[in-house]
Amino acid sequence: MTMDTNAIKGRIEASAKTIANLTEQAESIRLAGSTLADTLIAGGKVLTCGNGGSAAEALHLAEEMIGRYRDDRPPLAAVCLNADPTALTCIANDFGFDAVFDRQVRGLGKAGDALVIFSTSGKSPNIRLALEAARELGLKTIGMLGKGGGACGPLCDVPLIVESDDTAHIQESHQVMMHLFLEAVEGSPAVR
Numbered sequence: 001m002t003m004d005t006n007a008i009k010g011r012i013e014a015s016a017k018t019i020a021n022l023t024e025q026a027e028s029i030r031l032a033g034s035t036l037a038d039t040l041i042a043g044g045k046v047l048t049c050g051n052g053g054s055a056a057e058a059l060h061l062a063e064e065m066i067g068r069y070r071d072d073r074p075p076l077a078a079v080c081l082n083a084d085p086t087a088l089t090c091i092a093n094d095f096g097f098d099a100v101f102d103r104q105v106r107g108l109g110k111a112g113d114a115l116v117i118f119s120t121s122g123k124s125p126n127i128r129l130a131l132e133a134a135r136e137l138g139l140k141t142i143g144m145l146g147k148g149g150g151a152c153g154p155l156c157d158v159p160l161i162v163e164s165d166d167t168a169h170i171q172e173s174h175q176v177m178m179h180l181f182l183e184a185v186e187g188s189p190a191v192r
Contacts (some may be wrong), residue, residue, distance in 0.1 A: 018169040033184025034159045039114040041190045045077035049101045050118030054080040069182040101130035111138030120170040122150025132154035146170030
């Protein structure tokens with residue numbers, strides 16, 4: 001069964017409304033972007049992680065930093081913690097899936113780095129444990145969240161909570177914010 005034209009229009013309009021509501025978080029989005037730029041300028045690195053579709057968004061942010069977003073510039077230190085299947089399966093096998101990001105944050109992160117998590121619910125135990133490890137180690141934490149932020153919201157220095165219960169619209173909004181972060185980073189003269 002295919003969607004009819006009215007259903008398609010309705011989904012597009014709902015997505016546009018969710019994205020338009022991000023204007024209410026413009027200052028927090030600015031703060032997240034400047035936090036990432038400051039982290040990189042100071043010689044720190046950006047770690048990212050997520051599960052499922054959010055894992056794809058975490059990959060996207062890291063690859064745009066190490067590669068480029070719009071402008072030619074030096075590569076930026078960014079690592080996606082869900083990118084290495086050998087690390088994920090080793091840690092999951094030996095310590096359980098809840099530890100897959102926590103172990104990597106503890107092994108790769110240091111004070112002055114930043115962790116950006118993507119979670120549409122904020123309820124994933126592996127994301128929560130990664131945030132707890134990041135806080136212990138002195139990393140700055142940015143949460144790309146939805147559905148009220150869950151248990152992860154209070155663990156983020158900059159929680160960005162999309163006001164929606166629709167996972168697709170939350171992820172679409174995360175994409176917009178992620179691109180704004182990249183514009184902030186590439187717009188910083190010190191990054192060049």
